[in-house]
Amino acid sequence: MTDYIDIIEEDLKELDDICDECKQKHESVSQNLILTGFKICKSCRVSKTIFPI
Numbered sequence: 704m705t706d707y708i709d710i711i712e713e714d715l716k717e718l719d720d721i722c723d724e725c726k727q728k729h730e731s732v733s734q735n736l737i738l739t740g741f742k743i744c745k746s747c748r749v750s751k752t753i754f755p756i
């Protein structure tokens with residue numbers, strides 16, 4: 704089971720909660736990465752939804 708924990712800790716290093724769009728740290732970034740595949744914060748996700756590039 705220790706291997707499983709190690710994998711989670713490695714993943715968390717990737718999830719630094721820094722938004723790719725605005726470069727600000729927000730707890731919603733990792734959630735959006737899982738949900739949408741985009742490493743963006745809540746506000747950037749809203750703006751992308753309204754104005755898709």
Ligand SMILES: [Zn+2]
Nearest residue numbers: 722725744747
């Ligand atoms: Zn952002």
